[in-house]
Amino acid sequence: MQEIAFAALVHGVYVVTTRLEDVVNGMTASWVSQVSLKPLLVMVSIAPSRYSHRLIQESGIFAVNVLDSTQADLGKRFGYKSGRQVDKFAGLAWTTATTGAPILRQAYAYLDLKLKDTCAAGDHTLFVGEVVDAEILHPLAQPLVFKKSDFF
Ligand SMILES: Cc1cc2nc3c(=O)[nH]c(=O)nc-3n(C[C@H](O)[C@H](O)[C@H](O)COP(=O)(O)O)c2cc1C
Numbered sequence: 001m002q003e004i005a006f007a008a009l010v011h012g013v014y015v016v017t018t019r020l021e022d023v024v025n026g027m028t029a030s031w032v033s034q035v036s037l038k039p040l041l042v043m044v045s046i047a048p049s050r051y052s053h054r055l056i057q058e059s060g061i062f063a064v065n066v067l068d069s070t071q072a073d074l075g076k077r078f079g080y081k082s083g084r085q086v087d088k089f090a091g092l093a094w095t096t097a098t099t100g101a102p103i104l105r106q107a108y109a110y111l112d113l114k115l116k117d118t119c120a121a122g123d124h125t126l127f128v129g130e131v132v133d134a135e136i137l138h139p140l141a142q143p144l145v146f147k148k149s150d151f152f
Helices: 001-006 051-059 072-080
Strands: 014-020 023-029 030-034 041-046 061-066 094-096 102-104 109-121 124-135
Touching: 001 124, 014 041, 014 051, 014 072, 014 102, 023 041, 023 051, 023 072, 023 102, 030 102, 041 051, 041 109, 051 061, 051 109, 051 124, 061 094, 061 102
Parallel strands: none
Antiparallel strands: 014 023, 014 061, 030 041, 041 124, 061 109, 094 102, 109 124
16 A cells, blocks of 8 residues: 555655754755645654654754755765764855745745644644745746656
């Protein structure tokens, strides 16, 4: 059944970033969705084992960086190693969003969020954030759609 869910549900590929004091981190996530219009709420589903899980819980802020269709490698960079061990931002150009979360300059777009709610969901936690800022950085690009063959 899991294989069918993977094959049948369409997701993008995002780098979810956060900052706790002087620590910045980001992780790849594909389980991201808008869940409300007014207020504008977006959720990200994150496993408790991720370093980002603790950082978002404690900081109360995060940003969703939307990768473009040529950036699967960036998804691998942020998706295969933990920020506990490596600085995933090394050599990348990034700026700081209104909340303080890092924004990848080369991303297609970003949403900057303040954490509103968390909800346990099986082996993941849903982090629901209110969008406080958003921008399409590269309007001529196309968002990356998750394909298993790009990553596994
Ligand atoms: C394409 C792709 C999608 C991913 N989607 C998710 C996701 O939605 N939720 C999640 O918890 N982990 C997801 N991961 C795994 C995390 O990105 C990975 O465990 C990462 O190393 C965690 O980094 P951190 O420990 O620095 O937070 C995904 C990985 C890849 C490659």
